[in-house]
Amino acid sequence: MEPIRQIVSRTVVLPYTNIDTDQIIPARFLRTTTREDLGKQLFSDWRYEANGALKPRFPLNMPEAAGCAVLVGGRNFGCGSSREHAPWALLDYGFRAVISSEIADIFRTNSLKNGLLPIVVDEVTHQWLLANPGAQVTVDLESSTLRLPSGTSVNFPIERFARHCLLNGVDELGFLLSQQPQIVLFEQKVS
Amino acid sequence: MKTMFQRVWEQHEVAPETADTPAVLYIDRHLIHEVTSPQAFTVLRERGLTLRRPERTIATIDHSSPTRTEQIFGGVPFSIEAAAQQVTQLQKNCAQFGIELLDLKSDQRGVVHIISPELGLTLPGSTLVCGDSHTSTHGAFGALAFGIGTTEVGHVFATQCLLQRRPRTFAITVDGKLSAGVTAKDLILAIIGKIGIGGGTGHVFEYRGPVIRSLGMDERMTVCNMSIEAGARAGMIAPDDTTYAYLANCPRAPKGEAWDRALSFWRTLPSDAGAAFDREISIDGSSLEPMITYGTNPSMVIAVSGSVPTRRDDAVFDKALAYMGLHAGEPIGNQPVNVVFIGSCTNGRLSDLRAAAEVLRGHKIAAGVRALIVPGSQQVKRDAEREGLDRIFIEAGAEWRESGCSMCIAMNGDSVAPGEYAISTSNRNFEGRQGPGARTLLASPLTAAASAVRGRVTDPREFMNG
Numbered sequence: 197m198e199p200i201r202q203i204v205s206r207t208v209v210l211p212y213t214n215i216d217t218d219q220i221i222p223a224r225f226l227r228t229t230t231r232e233d234l235g236k237q238l239f240s241d242w243r244y245e246a247n248g249a250l251k252p253r254f255p256l257n258m259p260e261a262a263g264c265a266v267l268v269g270g271r272n273f274g275c276g277s278s279r280e281h282a283p284w285a286l287l288d289y290g291f292r293a294v295i296s297s298e299i300a301d302i303f304r305t306n307s308l309k310n311g312l313l314p315i316v317v318d319e320v321t322h323q324w325l326l327a328n329p330g331a332q333v334t335v336d337l338e339s340s341t342l343r344l345p346s347g348t349s350v351n352f353p354i355e356r357f358a359r360h361c362l363l364n365g366v367d368e369l370g371f372l373l374s375q376q377p378q379i380v381l382f383e384q385k386v387s
Numbered sequence: 388m389k390t391m392f393q394r395v396w397e398q399h400e401v402a403p404e405t406a407d408t409p410a411v412l413y414i415d416r417h418l419i420h421e422v423t424s425p426q427a428f429t430v431l432r433e434r435g436l437t438l439r440r441p442e443r444t445i446a447t448i449d450h451s452s453p454t455r456t457e458q459i460f461g462g463v464p465f466s467i468e469a470a471a472q473q474v475t476q477l478q479k480n481c482a483q484f485g486i487e488l489l490d491l492k493s494d495q496r497g498v499v500h501i502i503s504p505e506l507g508l509t510l511p512g513s514t515l516v517c518g519d520s521h522t523s524t525h526g527a528f529g530a531l532a533f534g535i536g537t538t539e540v541g542h543v544f545a546t547q548c549l550l551q552r553r554p555r556t557f558a559i560t561v562d563g564k565l566s567a568g569v570t571a572k573d574l575i576l577a578i579i580g581k582i583g584i585g586g587g588t589g590h591v592f593e594y595r596g597p598v599i600r601s602l603g604m605d606e607r608m609t610v611c612n613m614s615i616e617a618g619a620r621a622g623m624i625a626p627d628d629t630t631y632a633y634l635a636n637c638p639r640a641p642k643g644e645a646w647d648r649a650l651s652f653w654r655t656l657p658s659d660a661g662a663a664f665d666r667e668i669s670i671d672g673s674s675l676e677p678m679i680t681y682g683t684n685p686s687m688v689i690a691v692s693g694s695v696p697t698r699r700d701d702a703v704f705d706k707a708l709a710y711m712g713l714h715a716g717e718p719i720g721n722q723p724v725n726v727v728f729i730g731s732c733t734n735g736r737l738s739d740l741r742a743a744a745e746v747l748r749g750h751k752i753a754a755g756v757r758a759l760i761v762p763g764s765q766q767v768k769r770d771a772e773r774e775g776l777d778r779i780f781i782e783a784g785a786e787w788r789e790s791g792c793s794m795c796i797a798m799n800g801d802s803v804a805p806g807e808y809a810i811s812t813s814n815r816n817f818e819g820r821q822g823p824g825a826r827t828l829l830a831s832p833l834t835a836a837a838s839a840v841r842g843r844v845t846d847p848r849e850f851m852n853g
Contacts (some may be wrong), residue, residue: 213703214584214684218817223796227451227469229425229476231537241819246805270703272585275618275684276817278520279423280536298585301554301620302520306536355552357408367538369430372546375402375411379439379548382401382413 197311199365200337203292205265208255209329215269216276217303221285234281235288260330265292268325272296274303283307293335295342297322308358309368315342315352337363388659390556391625392591395531395656399514401548409550415513417444417543418499419486421451421477422798423518427541428480438484439547445508446481447489448474449498451798454761454788459491466800497764497790500524500732504608505766507637511626511653516543521732521814523614527607529626529656531591534615554620555665557590561598563673568848570742571606572734572812572831574598575613576678578670580688587619590666593658594624598672604633605738612733613814616685625657677846680816680829681719682707691834691846694718710818711826719844726809727758727839728821729832731795734812735763737770739832744776746836746850747783753842758785759801761793785839797822810838
């Protein structure tokens with residue numbers, strides 16, 4: 197996992213509430229045994245016509261969306277299925293952060309474990325971002341702030357442990373493995 | 388004073404949470420399937436790790452496996468090569484890492500959330516996880532059960548633990564009594580409609596009250612199954628004599644002295660009378676009617692007797708109705724349907740099939756309607772056939788299949804064509820869930836069966852009392 201410190205990018209906006217993980221990557225693409233190359237299937241049914249042509253008006257397909265690393269979605273982003281293929285697809289496509297006013301629990305957990313930053317902002321900031329696609333924003337993980345083009349900075353909540361892992365590019369498995377002595381004690385106690 | 392959730396959580400804390408670190412939570416039971424496990428095994432191989440407690444993990448094949456008998460038992464190849472490869476990969480992984488696999492031809496195979504309770508592996512007061520959001524199903528037994536991602540599947544493999552922040556609690560009390568024709572599915576759809584699709588985010592539900600107490604285990608599982616559709620981490624129901632009577636007949640539940648010890652422990656689990664929840668709501672069960680969804684998430688739900696609501700200046704709502712080809716203000720009753728799917732981890736158990744058979748007995752499925760009935764497990768299939776339910780279905784003109792997730796997630800080739808309407812007993816009506824362009828109406832097995840006969844959305848109460 198690559199460490200994250202700062203993300204400076206324009207935003208792409210999908211102004212829909214309750215974007216579920218079936219939209220992020222449809223189930224028919226889950227017949228894979230690896231996590232690679234899922235970006236081409238990201239939002240597949242929204243991005244492509246049935247014949248495979250790109251839908252020109254879908255925000256990700258617009259020329260100004262090229263190279264954007266920050267996705268802004270409507271409230272309750274990532275609800276539904278627990279498929280980790282959703283953050284894998286977003287990361288493979290080039291996104292590093294997702295912003296919403298509410299992010300579903302399992303998607304949020306999966307994102308943190310893969311270096312995709314789930315950013316929950318207040319309603320006012322969220323509405324401004326939804327209304328201003330292409331806004332240049334700066335995400336600073338160390339200070340847990342999102343800087344808007346106006347220069348205003350808003351804080352976003354992120355657990356210390358998750359932030360530590362993301363800043364250092366380390367995954368949580370190492371920490372869990374270091375808990376072995378306590379796990380042994382627990383197993384002895386309950387057996 | 389403690390809630391049941393608090394008790395189960397605290398009993399599984401290997402290390403409590405601190406400001407700097409999440410809790411280390413011990414996992415008693417881990418269920419895996421072919422779709423969300425392969426990449427976790429890859430991590431084990433890359434790091435040279437093994438399973439800490441392989442006997443606590445059990446595997447089966449459900450999501451991408453075909454439901455045609457000849458493709459399971461007759462040597463006819465899978466229609467989808469990638470699905471076959473995924474199954475082969477799970478077989479290899481289980482063999483290499485010493486995990487019990489209820490394989491394609493096992494008479495104990497089935498949808499992961501149906502077989503674990505059936506076998507008696509889902510126990511009150513335990514923690515249970517699976518790389519599948521409908522793991523909330525198992526909370527019906529008073530287990531703390533939740534869906535996880537594939538990275539976390541790897542964590543459980545390697546350490547039998549997960550790092551977790553403690554969720555908040557949310558009590559949902561259902562008073563009164565359900566009317567005839569109103570099922571557990573209608574109840575949970577009504578609850579989701581009330582709370583909203585994200586209304587339970589960050590919370591664990593506890594369902595309580597006289598209506599919940601009156602439900603059998605199959606029905607309790609239907610309720611807990613869809614907790615995730617309101618965004619909740621998990622949904623729990625306190626164990627009681629209904630739970631114990633169910634478990635007493637399960638092959639792998641504790642027996643003899645172990646049963647007695649377990650039973651005395653299980654009786655200590657329910658929430659204390661005055662325990663505080665972070666949030667609470669009440670629902671009047673007596674006022675509920677058969678429910679059906681009209682939109683593209685499960686909270687977009689109305690009574691079968693009702694009309695599609697009207698909302699002004701709501702582009703997302705308009706987008707959902709445009710996808711569904713439905714119009715604000717119009718009754719949902721009599722909407723033609725092309726496909727009927729009865730099955731899934733939500734409604735693929737024996738009592739669901741009995742309910743469908745009760746309606747279909749002596750009737751024919753409407754001309755032009757395709758009805759697929761997929762038992763949730765091979766055990767459910769055998770039980771249904773013993774009662775002759777399969778003959779009722781086949782005589783009505785439905786297809787009777789081998790167990791699996793099938794058309795709920797449309798990964799195995801069982802799917803709904805673009806633009807077609809499917810009335811489905813499954814759990815998600817998201818765009819494309821049952822196939823690209825498919826339009827899903829979620830409902831109970833009773834409503835699905837009644838609609839199959841008429842070929843249009845039908846209130847099942849029209850089939851009752853003669």
